Amino acid sequence: MTSPGTRADADAEDLDVEEALALVRETPGHGSHDNGSHGSHGRRDSHGGHGAPAPHHPADAHHQTTPWPEARATAERAARTAARAARRTPVAVPLDAALGLTLAAPLAALTDLPSFDTSAMDGWAVAGPGPWAVRDEGVLAGHAAPAPLIDGEAVRIATGARIPPDTTAVLRTEHGRSDERGRLHPTREVVHGQDIRPRGQECRSGDQLLPVGTLATPAVLGLAAAAGYDTLTAVPRPRVDVLVLGDELLTQGLPHDGLIRDALGPMLPPWLRALGAEVRTVRRIGDDAKALHRAVTTSEADLIVTTGGTAAGPVDHVHPTLRRIGAELLVDGVKARPGHPMLLARLKDDQHLVGLPGNPLAAVSGLLTLAEPLLRTLAARPAPEPYTLPLRDAVHGHPHDTRLVPVVLRGEGAVPLRYNGPAMLRGIAAADALAVVPPGGARSGQEAELLDLPWATGGIGVCFT
Numbered sequence: 001m002t003s004p005g006t007r008a009d010a011d012a013e014d015l016d017v018e019e020a021l022a023l024v025r026e027t028p029g030h031g032s033h034d035n036g037s038h039g040s041h042g043r044r045d046s047h048g049g050h051g052a053p054a055p056h057h058p059a060d061a062h063h064q065t066t067p068w069p070e071a072r073a074t075a076e077r078a079a080r081t082a083a084r085a086a087r088r089t090p091v092a093v094p095l096d097a098a099l100g101l102t103l104a105a106p107l108a109a110l111t112d113l114p115s116f117d118t119s120a121m122d123g124w125a126v127a128g129p130g131p132w133a134v135r136d137e138g139v140l141a142g143h144a145a146p147a148p149l150i151d152g153e154a155v156r157i158a159t160g161a162r163i164p165p166d167t168t169a170v171l172r173t174e175h176g177r178s179d180e181r182g183r184l185h186p187t188r189e190v191v192h193g194q195d196i197r198p199r200g201q202e203c204r205s206g207d208q209l210l211p212v213g214t215l216a217t218p219a220v221l222g223l224a225a226a227a228g229y230d231t232l233t234a235v236p237r238p239r240v241d242v243l244v245l246g247d248e249l250l251t252q253g254l255p256h257d258g259l260i261r262d263a264l265g266p267m268l269p270p271w272l273r274a275l276g277a278e279v280r281t282v283r284r285i286g287d288d289a290k291a292l293h294r295a296v297t298t299s300e301a302d303l304i305v306t307t308g309g310t311a312a313g314p315v316d317h318v319h320p321t322l323r324r325i326g327a328e329l330l331v332d333g334v335k336a337r338p339g340h341p342m343l344l345a346r347l348k349d350d351q352h353l354v355g356l357p358g359n360p361l362a363a364v365s366g367l368l369t370l371a372e373p374l375l376r377t378l379a380a381r382p383a384p385e386p387y388t389l390p391l392r393d394a395v396h397g398h399p400h401d402t403r404l405v406p407v408v409l410r411g412e413g414a415v416p417l418r419y420n421g422p423a424m425l426r427g428i429a430a431a432d433a434l435a436v437v438p439p440g441g442a443r444s445g446q447e448a449e450l451l452d453l454p455w456a457t458g459g460i461g462v463c464f465t
Ligand SMILES: Nc1nc2c(c(=O)[nH]1)N[C@H]1C(S)=C(S)[C@@H](COP(=O)(O)OP(=O)(O)OC[C@H]3O[C@@H](n4cnc5c(N)ncnc54)[C@H](O)[C@@H]3O)O[C@H]1N2
Pocket: 244, 245, 246, 248, 249, 260, 261, 262, 263, 264, 265, 307, 308, 309, 310, 311, 312, 313, 316, 338, 339, 340, 341, 356, 357, 358, 359, 360, 362, 422
C-alpha cells in the first residue's frame, strides 16, 4: 500500500494476491520474471534487482535511501520472488491451527448440508392434518434413525433431530395444545413442510463453498468443520527468526547502570504473528558480531528480523555481517521518520532479512514498512484497503521524509498523539493507527492515509495466537 495518489494501478494489489496464490501451486519451470525494480522509480542502478538476471549488489556499495512507498513495494516484490524461488507447497493444517491462513485450495463441501432432513424447531413431527395421536417416545438430535410416522401420528422432536420418514411438517412446541384425551391440536394453520430443513438446503456434496485465497476467519473454520473437514489446505505461514541485538538490554526488572529493558523482544513476536508469521525463535545475541553471523547463517527461516545495530556505531554489526555474507541490499535506509536506518536484504533466493532500528518506535516503523508487505505477500493475504481520514490537528512534517505518526480514530477523524519520538512507545501503545504524513507535513483537516494497527482493526489481525 502506498500514500494516496502515488499509485495509479490500484488493481495491481489484487493481482499480487492472486499471483502469490498461484505461486504456491506453481510447477517447476514457471518463467515469470521480476527484476525487482519499481517502474519509473526503479532502483536497479543503486540497489540491484532480485530477479536472476539482475547484477549482484554487495552490502557496502553507495548508500541511497529509498522513498517510503517504494520501500513497501520493494518488500512486496521481494516476497513474490522468494515465493517463486521456494515453490512453497500448500500444507494441510488442523482446523484449530488454521486461523489467519489463506486457503490454497477451494473449500468444497464434503457432504450435503444439512446431511439429512432435520427439524428446525423443538416441537412435534406430524404426519397429515391434525389432531394427532402422540407417540410415547421422542426423537432427539444425534440419535438413531426414527421409525416412520403414519398419517394422524405425531412424535416429540428436538431441534436438529432427524425427521422421521413420512413427516409432513414440524409443529413448534408453542403452537400445539393437548386435549383431555392426549391428542395434539395445532393452534395455528400448519403449512406443508414447515420447519423442516431438507437435506442439501445449504449445499450439496461437491459444491464450492469458498474460493482459493479466502482468509481463514473463525467463521470459515466453523463452515469447514460443518462441511466435514478436519484440516484445511492452506498457504504455509512464513517462518521468522527474531534476533535482538544490544548488550544494554535487560529482560526483567528495572533499568539500572545504563542498562534498559528490552522492549522489542516482548513486542515483536505477537505482532509478527498478527502479520501472518510463524515465529520460530527469539534470540538475544548482544553486540556480538560472531554470534550474529552464526545466527544469520544457520537460520532456516524465510525471514530473519534483527533489531538494533542498523546505524553506523562501533557495535552496529548488521551492515558488516550482511557484507561478510555477500547479501544483496534491496533497501538500505528509507525516507521515513522514525526508522530511516531500516533495511531489507536478500540473503538467499528464498530468504530475506529485515533490519529494524533499535529505537522502539523506529522498529515499529520498519515492521510496518518492510516486514508487513513481505509477510503478507508470502502468506498470500490480501492487502488492506487503503483509506484516509482527515487529521484533527496539524502535524509537522520532515522536509524530505514520510512521517508515521500514532493517531487515535475519533468519529470521522484521526487525532495525532504526543509521545511519538523514535525512542518512545507511549504514543503507539495508545494508538489505533499510524498516520502517513507526507514530506512537508499536513494541515489540520488534511486527509492522511492510515495504517491500521492489528489490535484496532477488529478483523483477523485481532487474533495474535
Ligand atoms: N551517527 C548516526 N547515529 C545515528 C543515526 C544516524 O543516522 N547517524 N540514526 C539514529 C537513528 S534515527 C536511529 S533509529 C538509531 C538506529 O540505531 P540502531 O539500529 O543501530 O540501534 P541501536 O544503536 O542498537 O539502538 C538505538 C537505541 O535503541 C535502543 N534499543 C535497541 N534495542 C532495543 C530494544 N530491544 N528495546 C529497547 N530499546 C532498544 C538502544 O538502547 C538505543 O538507545 O540510530 C541513531 N543514531
